[in-house]
Amino acid sequence: MNVLLLGASGRIGQRIATELLNRGHEVTGVSRSGDIDEINDSDFKAVTGDATDPDDIADLASGHDAVASALGPSENADVETLSGMTKALIEGLRDADVDRLVWTGGAGGLSVGPDTKLIETEDFPEEFLPLASAHIDALEIIREADDLQWSYIAPAALIEPGERTGEYRTADGELVTDEDGESYITMEDFAVAFVDELENGDAIHTQLAVGY
Numbered sequence: 001m002n003v004l005l006l007g008a009s010g011r012i013g014q015r016i017a018t019e020l021l022n023r024g025h026e027v028t029g030v031s032r033s034g035d036i037d038e039i040n041d042s043d044f045k046a047v048t049g050d051a052t053d054p055d056d057i058a059d060l061a062s063g064h065d066a067v068a069s070a071l072g073p074s075e076n077a078d079v080e081t082l083s084g085m086t087k088a089l090i091e092g093l094r095d096a097d098v099d100r101l102v103w104t105g106g107a108g109g110l111s112v113g114p115d116t117k118l119i120e121t122e123d124f125p126e127e128f129l130p131l132a133s134a135h136i137d138a139l140e141i142i143r144e145a146d147d148l149q150w151s152y153i154a155p156a157a158l159i160e161p162g163e164r165t166g167e168y169r170t171a172d173g174e175l176v177t178d179e180d181g182e183s184y185i186t187m188e189d190f191a192v193a194f195v196d197e198l199e200n201g202d203a204i205h206t207q208l209a210v211g212y
């Protein structure tokens, strides 16, 4: 597959790029600088692009089989940039006539019980509330784009660099927890789940949670 990856310079994006390349896909990796020195592979091309600009997205997406996103607002940016990037991405995909989108979302919007989302729980860290809300807004925008074959892949509550085991579990819209009640995934195994979905398309129009 020939994949356009937005957020390829980010922590999760680099791991998704590596997983895609190890499976023989071709990857065009977008960042604002166009420099992604961490990835050296003849099937990887680093390009410059601004994910808030639908024209940039349309130009870049054109000719690709699918668009993958590991976009997140940069440290100094307003978290609401995420909604802007989501809208620009959808508009750009439509203009480019590419209809497959696999998106890295947030855990805050996942259900943890009847009528309760993770973000609504007492222990949810206050500092993450704005970003978690921005991810929920982005999901609402994506949900309205049913002309696209979108999949929204939500990480576990805790995701960090670690080992690639190839193991993970998924759930439709519900936080995945282990037998101790912990919700965790390494970025490497999140990338495995992400690329599995990109290849298989089993979770079209689904908020798919990933964890151990």
Ligand SMILES: NC(=O)c1ccc[n+]([C@@H]2O[C@H](COP(=O)([O-])OP(=O)(O)OC[C@H]3O[C@@H](n4cnc5c(N)ncnc54)[C@H](OP(=O)(O)O)[C@@H]3O)[C@@H](O)[C@H]2O)c1
Residues within 6 Å of the ligand: 006, 007, 008, 009, 010, 011, 012, 013, 030, 031, 032, 033, 049, 050, 051, 052, 070, 071, 072, 073, 074, 104, 105, 106, 107, 108, 131, 155, 156, 157, 158, 159
């Ligand atoms: N448990 C959770 O819910 C959870 C935990 C961790 C992460 N996440 C989410 O997963 C996503 C990825 O996380 P991460 O830690 O990998 O993020 P990150 O390292 O901060 O990477 C963000 C990526 O977005 C790109 N980007 C930002 N603004 C852009 C723009 N205007 N145009 C083009 N590219 C732009 C950055 O590229 P540049 O090189 O151009 O800056 C970078 O590649 C985020 O949305 C994050 O919120 C969720």
